[in-house]
Amino acid sequence: MAEAVVRYLRDGRLDGEHAPALALEGSLQCCSLAAGAMLHVTAALASQAAAGKAQSRGLVVVAFDRSPEVYLKFMRRRGLDANALNRCVQILDCYTDPLGWKQKFQNRQHQENSTKQFSTNKENITVLRNVKDVNKMMYSITELGGGFEEEGKRYFSIAVDSISSLLRHASVPSISGLLSNLRSHEQVSSIFWLIHSDLHEPKVPRAFECLSTMVACVEPALVDPACVESPGSMSTLEQNYSKAKFIVRLKRRNGRVKHFYEDLYVEGNDVKFDSAPASAEVNQSLVPKVQFNLELSEKERTDRANVVLPFEHQGKGEPIQIYDGRRSLPEGQRDPNLAPALVDELVPKSGTAKGEIHYVRDSDDEQPDSDEDPDDDLDI
Amino acid sequence: MEEYGGGDLLSEAMGSAARVVVVEDCVEAPGAFVLHLLLKRALAGGGAAAFLALAQPFTHYDRILRKMGCNLSLHRRNERLHFFELQAFPAAGGARDGAIADCFVRLYSEIQRVVEATRTGENAGQFTITIDDVSLLEVAAHGSVDNVLDFLYYCVTLTSEMNCSLVILIHEDIYAVEENMGLLLHLRHIADLVVKAAPLSTGLAADVHGQLSVVNKGTFSEQRAKAQKVWSFHFKVKENGTDFFYPGSRH
Numbered sequence: 001m002a003e004a005v006v007r008y009l010r011d012g013r014l015d016g017e018h019a020p021a022l023a024l025e026g027s028l029q030c031c032s033l034a035a036g037a038m039l040h041v042t043a044a045l046a047s048q049a050a051a052g053k054a055q056s057r058g059l060v061v062v063a064f065d066r067s068p069e070v071y072l073k074f075m076r077r078r079g080l081d082a083n084a085l086n087r088c089v090q091i092l093d094c095y096t097d098p099l100g101w102k103q104k105f106q107n108r109q110h111q112e113n114s115t116k117q118f119s120t121n122k123e124n125i126t127v128l129r130n131v132k133d134v135n136k137m138m139y140s141i142t143e144l145g146g147g148f149e150e151e152g153k154r155y156f157s158i159a160v161d162s163i164s165s166l167l168r169h170a171s172v173p174s175i176s177g178l179l180s181n182l183r184s185h186e187q188v189s190s191i192f193w194l195i196h197s198d199l200h201e202p203k204v205p206r207a208f209e210c211l212s213t214m215v216a217c218v219e220p221a222l223v224d225p226a227c228v229e230s231p232g233s234m235s236t237l238e239q240n241y242s243k244a245k246f247i248v249r250l251k252r253r254n255g256r257v258k259h260f261y262e263d264l265y266v267e268g269n270d271v272k273f274d275s276a277p278a279s280a281e282v283n284q285s286l287v288p289k290v291q292f293n294l295e296l297s298e299k300e301r302t303d304r305a306n307v308v309l310p311f312e313h314q315g316k317g318e319p320i321q322i323y324d325g326r327r328s329l330p331e332g333q334r335d336p337n338l339a340p341a342l343v344d345e346l347v348p349k350s351g352t353a354k355g356e357i358h359y360v361r362d363s364d365d366e367q368p369d370s371d372e373d374p375d376d377d378l379d380i
Numbered sequence: 381m382e383e384y385g386g387g388d389l390l391s392e393a394m395g396s397a398a399r400v401v402v403v404e405d406c407v408e409a410p411g412a413f414v415l416h417l418l419l420k421r422a423l424a425g426g427g428a429a430a431f432l433a434l435a436q437p438f439t440h441y442d443r444i445l446r447k448m449g450c451n452l453s454l455h456r457r458n459e460r461l462h463f464f465e466l467q468a469f470p471a472a473g474g475a476r477d478g479a480i481a482d483c484f485v486r487l488y489s490e491i492q493r494v495v496e497a498t499r500t501g502e503n504a505g506q507f508t509i510t511i512d513d514v515s516l517l518e519v520a521a522h523g524s525v526d527n528v529l530d531f532l533y534y535c536v537t538l539t540s541e542m543n544c545s546l547v548i549l550i551h552e553d554i555y556a557v558e559e560n561m562g563l564l565l566h567l568r569h570i571a572d573l574v575v576k577a578a579p580l581s582t583g584l585a586a587d588v589h590g591q592l593s594v595v596n597k598g599t600f601s602e603q604r605a606k607a608q609k610v611w612s613f614h615f616k617v618k619e620n621g622t623d624f625f626y627p628g629s630r631h
Contacts, residue, residue: 028565028568028569031569031597032597067537067540067541069540070540095537096537096541097537098530098533099530099534101485101488101489101534102492102534104485104489105485105488105489105492105493108489164569165533168526168529168530196569198565199562199565199566199569238609238610241595241596241597241609241610242609
């Protein structure tokens with residue numbers, strides 16, 4: 001369903017709506033895979049934009065966690081040439097020098113000997129040196145996005161990687177403000193961001209989920225609560241590092257929520273998605289996927305209904321009679337005094353005269369189900 | 381005696397591509413020996429290193445590494461090892477937040493200067509920055525995790541720009557409580573490789589000093605994608621080095 005996610009981001013905003021937003025969540029157990037998913041979505045959207053299939057003309061990547069080179073390298077591997085990259089990708093580099101330390105240092109050096117320039121900047125990388133100023137960031141993003149402008153169409157998409165790093169420098173409300181401002185900005189076609197959910201209190205990822213139209217969680221394929229502690233579960237850990245579940249929650253415009261999930265794994269240098277066999281769509285009830293079958297097929301259900309249980313009376317066509325401890329008379333000699341309601345529950349009829357147990361009750365005075373304690377005359 | 385350039389289990393498990401290595405240890409099983417090994421390996425391979433020492437004085441490391449066959453004093457004189465004694469860090473004292481941040485900026489720019497100087501020199505080998513240990517760095521920052529993280533993130537940027545690697549020691553058991561996990565979790569997030577030293581899970585033993593688990597989170601841009609990601613083996617710390625072996629493969 002990663003395709004569906006990319007499709008939604010590609011199609012962009014509808015008239016009179018805010019831009020679609022995707023929150024990508026990863027946890028520590030599979031954080032490299034979450035990063036992989038982020039790179040995948042970024043590259044896929046960039047190549048759609050480069051091919052002119054998307055609403056947006058280009059993609060602005062706000063890079064915190066990884067150096068801009070990582071994105072460019074990944075996109076190049078996905079078949080984007082230098083020309084397309086320059087045309088359609090702009091990277092706002094908040095990784096290299098988020099607080100301006102390097103610049104400070106460079107200035108000092110500059111005054112001392114004024115020799116070399118600290119410039120690794122390429123055409124499509126812009127270094128932001130004061131991350132704490134959210135307004136400035138907003139300004140930089142929209143300015144970079146405006147650079148894509150081309151023959152009237154002026155939409156662009158935004159990728160933020162990751163919100164968790166941004167949260168170290170700015171408060172939750174200010175970032176929420178930034179995101180919703182960007183969503184409602186008239187030139188923004190779509191926006192997506194990565195967040196490491198276990199670095200924050202649970203309410204923080206929630207706050208950002210509320211702003212999004214799609215939530216994609218990357219979760220470990222096998223859940224083992226003691227996976228770090230006990231050495232016995234090394235294989236579980238090993239598996240979790242190579243494979244994860246990519247769970248997508250789509251919020252429709254009418255408020256309906258749809259769930260999907262896929263397997264996410266790394267193959268060579270690339271990230272692959274694999275729709276899980278026969279269960280691509282998770283039920284609304286969100287039954288966890290388990291090793292064994294919880295549901296029965298139709299055939300299994302009828303088969304089960306036909307099984308004769310060993311304790312069941314196998315009457316072979318005769319009426320089923322269950323002895324209630326009341327009478328031992330054969331059916332022909334029915335006591336006419338008995339209420340008809342009791343009649344049908346009678347002694348098994350002896351079809352074969354081989355062996356029978358005849359039981360004659362001592363007296364009929366005693367009620368069969370009397371509450372009287374039979375042992376109360378004992379003197380213990 | 382083990383051979384450290386390669387061949388032993390630890391270097392096999394660590395591979396060569398890891399940029400940020402986080403070593404987690406606890407009181408029962410100190411992981412300082414991993415730092416010593418990595419420092420020795422960094423210097424032996426023709427590279428240079430910066431060592432940020434908060435836990436011990438230089439003489440301590442010098443003595444240990446000498447037993448392991450690596451002369452730190454010599455390397456220091458040759459400017460291959462840049463040793464930062466930070467017991468009194470932050471130098472200018474003062475609990476003001478700005479002052480602490482300034483100290484970190486200064487420390488960082490010092491490191492960057494050293495790294496750049498080494499790079500422009502004739503040997504452009506691998507540069508290793510080692511921090512022993514981050515928990516004390518947090519103490520030095522008067523408990524301000526943000527300052528420490530800013531500093532660490534800046535060190536991480538050096539790894540991608542200047543062919544550096546970063547080795548960080550952290551005492552895991554200090555962060556056992558849920559609410560102050562912050563620093564540990566952040567470190568685990570930025571790590572490419574987590575080496576964790578723990579006491580033997582089956583109890584004490586004379587010949588085994590503890591177990592080491594190595595988790596290679598590796599970004600997938602790494603070449604050896606098929607390689608094993610999780611390793612677990614035992615270690616025995618000796619005077620002149622450390623033995624690594626799989627459980628049950630000795631005695």
